Amino acid sequence: MPLAPPTETVAEPKRGRRWLVVVAAALVLIAGIVVGQLVRPVPEPSVELTIASSHAFPGQAPALPWPSVGQSVVHVDGLGTMGTSGASAPIPTASVAKVMTAYVYLRDHPLKPGEAGPVMTVSPQAAAQIPERKRRGESILGVTANQQLTQRKALEALLVISANDVAHELARWDAGSTQAFAAKMNAAAASLGMTGTRYTDPSGYHSGTVSTAADQVKLLRAAMNVPAFAEIVNNRTYVPDDGGEVREGGNYLLGQYGVVGGKTGYTDAAGGNFVFAARKNVAGVNTLIVGAVMGQKSPTAAGAVNTAGQLVTAAEAALTAATLAPKGARVGRIDDGLGGKTPLRAASAVTVVGWAGLTVPIGVQGDPPREGETSERVATVKAGAARVPLELGQTLEEPSILKRLIRLG
DSSP states (O other): OOOOOOSHHHHHHHHHHHHHHHHHHHHHHHHHHHHHHHHSOOOOOEEEESSOSEEEOOSOOOOOOOOSSSEEEEEETTTEEEEEESOOSOEEOGGGGHHHHHHHHHHHSOOOTTOOOOEEEOOHHHHHTHHHHHHHTOOOOOOOTTOEEEHHHHHHHHHTSOOHHHHHHHHHHHHSSHHHHHHHHHHHHHHTTOTTOBOSSSSSOSTTOEEOHHHHHHHHHHHTTSHHHHHHTTOSEEOOTTSOOOEEOSOTTTTSTTEEEEEEEEETTTEEEEEEEEEEEETTEEEEEEEEEEEEOSSSTHHHHHHHHHHHHHHHHHOEEEEEEOTTOEEEEEEOSSSOEEEEEESSOEEEEEOTTOEEEEEEEOOOOSOBOTTOEEEEEEETTEEEEEEESSOBOOOOHHHHHHOOO
């Protein structure tokens, strides 16, 4: 009787092959996971504060010496409005309108610091209007037909001695007509959020050109960021290129109380108006105060200028400072998104400026790198008007291969 063939010698190789398949599949799966983890994008690093996100100054808000008529606003850049007075209905601007005339003109025809700019020729039309402007008592340069003015001298005449004749020439040089230029002024006002403002002429002589103190503060803040504008409004006198008479401007506060610029205005319809900018160093923080005083019942702009002087003095006295962290202190960190935290140190003292009753938010901004050397500046603390660079407290390295492999998110 024949013997049955052995079966166990056949089953053993089959089981071995199945295990090889399982192991191979597991290895492929593991390799896929490893490769997937390594090729996945690394999270973007983020920067965060490790100090308080705000600072409250104790006490009650300051009481400024507001005028009893008209409307006024005092604003501190980086902090907000310190206070307001009066109504908010639009009122005639008078020559304060020339701030917008200069702002629009410089936006479309930029001037570098100290640059004279192109030479323009005065039109016969402008010269022909001089007798009527004199009869009405307007502030003018007194242009003549074919007179040549550099762009800077034209803007100086506009802003320092408040020349209406030059305002209308600038409008024609830029847009071809005063009406077209007024449309550009209104478009610029809308872009700045000046909802209570309407311009009908480039000089402000027309009583239909109206605005509010709050809107004029918005405008002057924007204009003071234009270097050529800030240069020109810091001039007390107009000095013509042809050696003619030197003329005083109306902003006699320049050089006092930190005042670095402004524009006066007066008409019978508007009363006295004045917008101003002043700088004060508070505990090492360069602070800009911008304000407007409008609708003062005085025979000239002097009433508004005098009121502004009192407001500037009081506003500067109200400013105080607090140091939140000394130079070199750890005030932030970079999170690499995979558990790595790299400390950030303040390159200088973190000092916040404010006034009693004000809470100032503290924030951090920057686009941190994935790697960097110790002391490299990679972000900035924003504390009101102050900006403090942040430096790496140690070497910043990209996440290791191990961190990239074991991450779960």
